[in-house]
Every structure is written in structure tokens, then in C-alpha cells.
Amino acid sequence: xxxxxxxxxxxxxxxxxxxxxxxxxxxxxxxxxxxxxxxxxxxxxxxxxxxxxxxxxxxxxxxxxxxxxxxxxxxxxxxxxxxxxxxxxxxxxxxxxxxxxxxxxxxxxxxxxxxxxxxxxxxxxxxxxxxxxxxxxxxxxxxxxxxxxxxxxxxxxxxxxxxxxxxxxxxxxxxxxxxxxxxxxxxxxxxxxxxxxxxxxxxxxxxxxxxxxxxxxxxxxxxxxxxxxxxxxxxxxxxxxxxxxxxxxxxxxxxxxxxxxxxxxxxxxxxxxx
Amino acid sequence: xxxxxxxxxxxxxxxxxxxxxxxxxxxxxxxxxxxxxxxxxxxxxxxxxxxxxxxxxxxxxxxxxxxxxxxxxxxxxxxxxxxxxxxxxxxxxxxxxxxxxxxxxxxxxxxxxxxxxxxxxxxxxxxxxxxxxxxxxxxxxxxxxxxxxxxxxxxxxxxxxxxxxxxxxxxxxxxxxxxxxxxxxxxxxxxxxxxxxxxxxxxxxxxxxxxxxxxxxxxxxxxxxxxxxxxxxxxxxxxxxxxxxxxxxxxxxxxxxxxxxxxxxxxxxxxxxxxxxxxxxxxxxxxxxxxxxxxxxxxxxxxxxxxxxxxx
Numbered sequence: 001x002x003x004x005x006x007x008x009x010x011x012x013x014x015x016x017x018x019x020x021x022x023x024x025x026x027x028x029x030x031x032x033x034x035x036x037x038x039x040x041x042x043x044x045x046x047x048x049x050x051x052x053x054x055x056x057x058x059x060x061x062x063x064x065x066x067x068x069x070x071x072x073x074x075x076x077x078x079x080x081x082x083x084x085x086x087x088x089x090x091x092x093x094x095x096x097x098x099x100x101x102x103x104x105x106x107x108x109x110x111x112x113x114x115x116x117x118x119x120x121x122x123x124x125x126x127x128x129x130x131x132x133x134x135x136x137x138x139x140x141x142x143x144x145x146x147x148x149x150x151x152x153x154x155x156x157x158x159x160x161x162x163x164x165x166x167x168x169x170x171x172x173x174x175x176x177x178x179x180x181x182x183x184x185x186x187x188x189x190x191x192x193x194x195x196x197x198x199x200x201x202x203x204x205x206x207x208x209x210x211x212x213x214x215x216x217x218x219x220x221x222x223x224x225x226x227x228x229x230x231x232x233x234x235x236x237x238x239x240x241x242x243x244x245x246x247x248x249x250x251x252x253x254x255x256x257x258x259x260x261x262x263x264x265x266x267x268x269x270x271x272x273x274x
Numbered sequence: 275x276x277x278x279x280x281x282x283x284x285x286x287x288x289x290x291x292x293x294x295x296x297x298x299x300x301x302x303x304x305x306x307x308x309x310x311x312x313x314x315x316x317x318x319x320x321x322x323x324x325x326x327x328x329x330x331x332x333x334x335x336x337x338x339x340x341x342x343x344x345x346x347x348x349x350x351x352x353x354x355x356x357x358x359x360x361x362x363x364x365x366x367x368x369x370x371x372x373x374x375x376x377x378x379x380x381x382x383x384x385x386x387x388x389x390x391x392x393x394x395x396x397x398x399x400x401x402x403x404x405x406x407x408x409x410x411x412x413x414x415x416x417x418x419x420x421x422x423x424x425x426x427x428x429x430x431x432x433x434x435x436x437x438x439x440x441x442x443x444x445x446x447x448x449x450x451x452x453x454x455x456x457x458x459x460x461x462x463x464x465x466x467x468x469x470x471x472x473x474x475x476x477x478x479x480x481x482x483x484x485x486x487x488x489x490x491x492x493x494x495x496x497x498x499x500x501x502x503x504x505x506x507x508x509x510x511x512x513x514x515x516x517x518x519x520x521x522x523x524x525x526x527x528x529x530x531x532x533x534x535x536x537x538x539x540x541x542x543x544x545x546x547x548x549x550x551x552x553x554x555x556x557x558x559x560x561x562x563x564x565x566x567x568x569x570x571x572x573x574x575x576x577x578x579x580x581x582x583x584x585x586x
Contacts, residue, residue, distance in 0.1 A: 057346065104344075104373050112344065113373040119365060122334045126341020126349075129326060133302065133347065153365075156334035 001044050003212045009079065010040040011272045014241045015265060016075030016088050022261040024092035027100065030251040032072030034176040034209070034236040035143060039076040041215045042141055051081035054108045060138050061127045063112040065120020065154075066145035066174065067101040068253065073110070074098055082109035118151025120144065121171060125161050128169040128229075139223075143172045147179030149190045155200065161229045162201030169229040170222045171202070174209065176238035178249045197231035209234025243267050278445035278479075284382040286421035287439050288313030291350060291380075293422075294429055295321050301429065304339050304351045306332045311441075312352040312382045332357040336365040336377070343375040348429060351377060355384035355438060359400035370434050371407040378428045378435045379404075384414075385526035386554060386571055387442035387476055389564035396559035402531025404436040405504045411457065412504040414438040414525075414533075416478035419448035420501050423455030431457060438475065440526070442564040445479045460507035466494035469586060470514035473524040474500045474533045476573070477552075481524050483575035488582060495582065503533055508540045515547040522550045522582050526573055529553040550585040552578060 001009065014036050021027035043049065047060040064073050071091060078085045090096035097106040101115025112123045124142035131138050144154060161169055173193055181187045190196070194204045203225045207214040215234070222230035238252070239245030242264040256264055295301050295317055307330045309315045318325035328335040332353050339349040351358065358381040359366065370377045381400060388396045404412045411431060415421035421439060428435040447463070463478070464485050473481040478499045485495040496514055500507065515521050521541065523534035534551030541547045554571055568574050572581065 061344075063341075112341070113368070116364060116368040119333075119337050119369050122337020122365075123341035123344070123369060125334075126338035126343075127345055128341075129338065130342045130345030130347050133324070134345065136345075153331075153333045153337065156328075156331035157337065160328055160331070160334060160338065 006040055006044065006212045008272060009044055010037045011241065011268055013040055013072070013075045013079055015268045016078060016085060017071045018242060018256065018261065018264045018268065020071045020075060020088040020091040021255045023089040025255050026092060027071050027255055028068040028253045029071065029242070029255070030178065030238040030245060031066060031069040031145060031174060031176060033240045033242060033245065034238045035069060035072050035174045036240065037210050037212060037215060038143065038172055038174065038234060039072050041212065041219065043076045043080045045216070046219050047141065048138065051109065054082060058136060058138055061111045061124070061140045063120040063124040063127070063140070063142040064102050064114055065142050066117065066148050067115030067120070070100065070102050073102060077109040117145070117148045118153040121154050121157035124169060125157050125166065128161070128166040129164065131168050132166070139168045139170065141170045141172065143174060146173055146175045146177065146190060146193065147184050147187070149173065149193065150188050158197065158200040158202065165227050166229045167226050170219070171197070171229065171231045173231065173233045174236055175233055176236045178238045178247070178252060180252050182249055194233050201228055202231040203228050204231045204233065206233045207235065209236040210240055241268055241271060278447070280443035280445050281418040282441055282443045283415055283418065283421040283439040284313045284441060286418045287380050287382065287425060287437065288316045290422040290425035291317040292320050294426060295324065298348065298429065300346060300348050302326060302342060302347045302349050304328055304335050304349055306330055306335045306353045306357065308353055312380060314352050332362045333365045336362045337369050339377045340369040340373070340375050343377050349377055350380050352380040352382065354395060355381035355397035355400040356395055359403050359436065360397055363403050367407050371410055374409050374433055376432055376434070378437065380437050380439065382439040383441045384438045385440060385476065386559040386567045387440050387526060387564040389441065389567060390561050392561035393558040398528040398554040398559065399531070400438060401503055401527045401533065402535070405536065409433055410504065411435040411502065412438070413502050414475040415501050416475055416499055417444055417446050417448050419446060419453055420455060424501060427455055427457050440476050442476065444476050447479050447482065455501070458502045458505045458507060460510040461499040461501070462496065463499050464495065464497040466496035467518060468494045469520045469522060469582060470496045470498060470518040471522045471524060471582065472498045472500055472511060472514065472533070472537055474503060476526045477524045477578065480573060480575040480578055484578040484582060487575065487579045493583070493586065500533060503536055506536050506540060508544070511537055511540050512545045515541050515545045519547065520586065521547050522552060522585060524552045524573070524578060527553050529555055550581065552581055
């Protein structure tokens, strides 16, 4: 996909996110929207995956460590053909397979159950070690939140990844600067994030995570990096694409009402025409 | 009675892994800087490339095991019970239990028989924690023979398994030619009509000795060894309760949430019976030689004999 196609695809994924959360009357739009461009790039450009064969042993893997942004992952998987886009409106409904947080047992394309913050990088490290042990060449990607990296287990996993030189692993930090209690700099600042990962023997790339040129360059650089894992620190805008949600901490975990939903969809329609 | 050979079940764990590792290329072992103590060192020596030391980071180790299992490996994550079931409880619950991944947890140094290290390392809560996780199989073998069979059964079982091992050498009691281990099946070690002693792990041998003492006084105790606490052999437990009318449970674990509670859960619904729970009485342990602690906390043959007699 070229940059224009990726942008259009990301916009459709954003519509799916807003629609799913509106339908669920709960969920996490802010961090789903901030990472929508990264999701789009991973599933439409970067990863070797097949929606018709979601369990293929040689596929690339993705672990959504910041599992509360499941609407972002689900919308991406649906638009990529893993399950019907219409099902997004069943998110969080009783009996739906689209659980509030990723459930690998029931959702095609979900490689790891997650949601309890801090645990996804460990699972991704396990997958990357599994590839090395088997001599397989699949790659493993994991997306963490910038608030999430306050969890100590993230650094336990990072230490092992760096030590074992897992160059088939890419950790992406969705650096949207907001967490539930406020800006990360006011709650418990994890900065400098890049130097922390460098200290854990990662190759670190800082990018604008809502810019496809920079996203593209970063993943290519990660792929070319040998002998160490890569961390992509992606500066993003929380709520990206929906005017009244952008950079608003209140939209971390709240659903739009009907009126707000209409405004959000109008914003995204307009962006799609641009 | 001739002196029986004694082996700690943690030794059995390491030896069984080294043995199984020869046949199964997909078996990998993880440790958190305790390979020398969990006895997985034998496996590490034989298959260094399949041994992953995660350093002192048990929560990460459980997550790494979860990830490995999704790639088709069969990971045995090893640490002390305190850290595997205690510290990493939520990782076991969410990263292993919820997705029902094929991860085996080898937890050594369970119970007060850790000895001199004291209360901080004596985990008397792990069975309670692990058996609340849906789909988790919980095994607490009583000797070397059973422990080795349990490791093999855990490997063959598809899904999460918690294996509980001890630090202290315990007598080999299952070295019969016709010994057969079946997941979820209790074993009647001694027949008796007056009381059913249902035990697990380290004190099983002591229960047999206590039953002999009781027999000298004309009290016939049925002794059942429950190696699999979950799924529990409900049929056997209910039948024993109905046949004897009195049940005593014995475990090297808190009387809250362990085998005693599991047995009571079943009996209160299916065959209400008076039950005496022998175990660690809602208290922390302490430092001391393991054998002395087993006695002090009432899990030796003499203490069991005295308590059962008083109960009848």
C-alpha cells in the first residue's frame, strides 16, 4: 500500500473503533485511535499473516500488551478480513466473541490474550525465543502503552530480550502521553523512554507514530537490525482523528453518546475525503 | 519396618525432565536463577539450548513460558512455590490460565519442609491459589515414583498444570511393579472401615505409619493418596466418606483452601460427613530443620496418629 492508501485504510479502522465503542457504550477509544496508524501499517504492510489461515505456524505474531485498546486491534483485524466488520458492533456485548480485552481462544487473528497491563512483552519474548529455538524466521511485534511501561514486568522482559539478542522482536511504545490519572509526566514519568530501552540493549528508533513515512522507515530499520531487539518509541496523539477526543485524558476509557458519535463519524468522513 | 529409600520430589522433577527431554524435542525448561535448587540443572546440562534461565524475574518467566507455548513448545517453568504460585499468581491466572495455554509450572520448595529458610520461603498457600484458576490441573506427588510419573503425565496433558514438589527427602512408598499413575485418580494405599485418611504430598508416608499404629489398637484406617487435587477424584472421596463415616485430611499446606477444603467442598454437597483437617493451622512457618518442623506443625506419624485417635 502507498501512503495515501494506508491513510485511507487507517481512517476506516478509526471509524470501526468509534462505532464499536459507541455500540458497546464502554471501552477505550483514546489509545485505540492513537495507535490506529501503527495497527494499519502492521496488518496491511509489515506482517506476514493470512486471514484465511490465522494459526499458520510460520506467521508473524502480534501481542497487544495494552489490551484495553482492543477496539483498535479488532477493527484492524476485521478490515483485514479475519472476521466480518459488522461484528464490531457486538464488542463487549454478552455472548459476543469480541471480549472487552483480547481473547486468543475465540477471536481469529489474536495471537495472545492480554489486558492485564505489563504482561504482553513477556509473551512476545517467549514467542521470539520459540522462533529462535525452532530456527523459524517469523517476527514478533508487541505494542505497549507509555503508561503501561510503569509496570515492572515490562523491564524484566526487556532485560531478557536484550540479553538474548532477540532481533526478531519489535516493541512499539504508543507514546500518547496520557494515562487514566492524567499526563504520564504528572502521574509517574517514564521518561526518558528511549534511553531506558537503550540501557536494556535495544536498538531504539524515535518517530511520529501518526506519520506513515516515519512508521515505514522505522519498521524497515527494525527489520535490518541484527543482534538486538528494536524499540520504536512512537509519539502519537491520543484520540487521533476525532476532534473532541484529541489529547483529552477523559477519552481514555469512555464511549461517545449518539450526538458525539455523529460528530466523530463526521470528522472521520471528512478526513477520508481529504 | 525396613528403612525406606528417601528422595526429595524436587530431585525427581529434575530427573524426569532430563529423561523426557531425550524423547521430546519440544520440551523446554525455564528457571528463575534457581536451577540448582529446583534440580533442573540435570536437564540444563543435557540440553543447554533448551534451558532458558530468566534470572530473578518470575512474573516474566511465566509470561515467556506462555509465549513459548503458543509456538508449540512445552515449557516447564520452574521456581519455588512461593514465587511461582505466589508472586506470579496473576501472570499464571491471566497469561496462562485464561488462554488455557500448555504451560507446566514446576513449583519446588513447597510447604514448611523448606526448613531453615523460614516463613518467607515456606509456601502453604499455593494449592489454594492454583486450584481457583479454571482449567488448572494441580498435582502434589507423595514420593519419587509418583513425582516422576506426574511430570510425564503433565507433559502429556494438553493445558496448564501446576506441579508441587518438596525440598525434603521423603520415603519412596509407590515402588510397586504394578504402579500406575492416572491424572485425577486417587490411590487407596490401605483399606479400613473406621476412618478415611485422605492425604497428599509429603505426609502420605506418615499417614501410612500412623494407620499402622492405629491398627495395633484395633482401629482400621483407610488411607487414600490424592496426588491430583484438581480435578479431584470426587467419586473415591465420596465413597470413602460413605463407607467410613469419618474423614481426616492431611496436607503440608494451610487448612484454608487446600486438599482439606477441596474434600469438604465435595462432601458438603454429596455426602455430609464430619471432617478433621490436618495441615498448617492458619499460621506462618518458621526456621528450623525440616524434620523438626514437620513434627512441630503436627504432620509426623505420631501427631497424625494422636489427632486421628482423638477425632474418633
